[in-house]
Amino acid sequence: MLGKIGFFETDDRPDIAADRARVLPALRQQLQSSGRAVSVTPALGGTLGVCFDAEIAGEKRFLKTHLPGADARASLAKEADVLVRLYGSTIVLDRFDVRLADGTARLCLLMPALLPLAGPMQPAEAAAIAGESSERLGDWRPDHLPSFQLYLASAARALETLSDRNLIEQATAAETRRLIARLEERLPKLPAALCHGDFGPKNIMLAGTELRVIDWEDAFDGIAGYDYLYWLTFMENRAFLPTAAFGRTGLAPDIERAILALVVLLKSYLAVRSGAYLKHAVPPQARIAEILELSR
Numbered sequence: 001m002l003g004k005i006g007f008f009e010t011d012d013r014p015d016i017a018a019d020r021a022r023v024l025p026a027l028r029q030q031l032q033s034s035g036r037a038v039s040v041t042p043a044l045g046g047t048l049g050v051c052f053d054a055e056i057a058g059e060k061r062f063l064k065t066h067l068p069g070a071d072a073r074a075s076l077a078k079e080a081d082v083l084v085r086l087y088g089s090t091i092v093l094d095r096f097d098v099r100l101a102d103g104t105a106r107l108c109l110l111m112p113a114l115l116p117l118a119g120p121m122q123p124a125e126a127a128a129i130a131g132e133s134s135e136r137l138g139d140w141r142p143d144h145l146p147s148f149q150l151y152l153a154s155a156a157r158a159l160e161t162l163s164d165r166n167l168i169e170q171a172t173a174a175e176t177r178r179l180i181a182r183l184e185e186r187l188p189k190l191p192a193a194l195c196h197g198d199f200g201p202k203n204i205m206l207a208g209t210e211l212r213v214i215d216w217e218d219a220f221d222g223i224a225g226y227d228y229l230y231w232l233t234f235m236e237n238r239a240f241l242p243t244a245a246f247g248r249t250g251l252a253p254d255i256e257r258a259i260l261a262l263v264v265l266l267k268s269y270l271a272v273r274s275g276a277y278l279k280h281a282v283p284p285q286a287r288i289a290e291i292l293e294l295s296r
Ligand SMILES: Nc1ncnc2c1ncn2[C@@H]1O[C@H](COP(=O)(O)OP(=O)(O)O)[C@@H](O)[C@H]1O
Pocket: 043, 044, 045, 046, 047, 048, 049, 050, 051, 061, 062, 064, 111, 112, 113, 114, 115, 202, 203, 214, 215, 217
């Protein structure tokens, strides 16, 4: 989520479609130069990703590059490092530089074509896979890992923006601020984990029958349990909130509620910055209040 917040907080955003159109011919040419039969087409569906579907010598592949700039490159390098740590060379088949016409280079990951999940996941399964990934990563940390402090700083900006625009009631803002302050105070004692940062249904895919967690660009040094709570805040998982919000992470219920409130606050903020909230069925105030009112 931090990557998207950063993207929508700047005014001079790169044009993703134009960027994809710049990368495509360079990528195609570079892959074809090996003499293999190659087809590459833009892949749609991600948010900030510059991604392509490909067929290389008869094998279905997926290629992921990044937007211009050193930070975007570092985030994709971080993703590659985590994927290799988790899955060896079965998901990152290759990583190489694509050289563009303007002389710059982009890091590119070559992956097998994975499939989306056949149907919705249950909370117990989501909690298990989130927990397993963090556990397998253990104390290992990739370079360029943001800390949870960035979330706390973003939350302060989010509360200010939503309050200024009258998109959140004063009492709701006050209670959210109180919960997040408590989370900040308890932070040093909470169990640390390398968190995915965007653990949503679309970032869990299938390699054959095995689940694979992809898209680690938003990974951060966080709290064990955060990813599962984040997963619960997706609209398609909303029906699970009343029964699955508490007691699945090992964290105290007030901490679980604080993390849920922080995530929904930041998602609302992101929706306001990007303009997407105008199309959302549930406005920010209702989404946040729903978390504050969950009974445990
Ligand atoms: N290896 C893959 N095979 C097939 N589709 C993929 C693969 N990796 C990602 N995708 C698809 O592309 C989308 C965007 O890729 P992702 O890595 O999640 O980037 P973003 O940061 O844009 O979300 C995913 O949600 C998924 O639908």
